[in-house]
Amino acid sequence: MKTLIKFSFSRFSESYDKEAVLQKKAAKILISFAGKLEGKILDIGCGTGFLYRFSGWENTVGIDIAEDMIRFYKKFNQNAVLADMEELPFKENSFDYVVSNFSLHWADFEKTVSQVRYILKDGGYFIFNIPVGGSLKIVEKILGNTTFDFMCVPEILDILREKEFRIKDFFVEHLEKKFDSGYELLMHLHRTGVAINTENQSIGEKREIVRKFKDHKDPAVLNFKLLFVKAYK
Secondary structure (H helix, E strand, O other), rough: HHHHHHHHHHHHHHHHHHOOOHHHHHHHHHHHOOOOOOEEEEEEEOOOOOOHHHHHOOEEEEEEHHHHHHHHOOOOOOEEEEOOOOOOOOOOOEEEEEEOOOHHOOOHHHHHHHHHHHHEEEEEEEEEEEEOOOHHHHHHHHHOOOOOOOOOOHHHHHHHHHOEEEEEEEEEEEOOOOEEHHHHHHHHHHHHHOOOOOOOOOOOHHHHHHHHHOOOOOOOEEEEEEEEEEEEO
């Protein structure tokens, strides 16, 4: 799975930066939710740098698993590291804040939370958003036999508490983008680096997925149900 993620997002950093309108909107909501941050900040799954570019947060380090995302991010901030959020390459108590926008669902959440807690200073904050169950309903409808294993809100909050984080605030935001057809939706997903259940599938199976999207001639509304959390160590 990680190989697929690296490949997908390394191919599409330019188109991702242009097309990822919901991710940009989520980043702006997260920035407002976080408020003014002063101190050393780590942005995990930084992508092309929406949080850094929209916030003006100084002293930020970005990490991403995809090489081309890091290359793109460095256009705006040279403090970037090619790294896996499940294995953060930093010392204990290194950061005042860890932030993440629309990326934690690509990793093992429990492992990532453990890593975040290790590198956060005492009293440091973990501020993030993550898609939860109820997202991508139209994709499930088009494919028919597919369900996405997004976590639910209580599960995420329970993991944070088990890792000895204290929850300061959280809320759920619904984001949507309308497309004229299923095929337009598929192209959007493709240009934003999202592979829809294509790992280990044959050419014929992949063609069948494309056919299902093409056959959906009606408008298609892409939805994400996003959990925003502010927790501290």
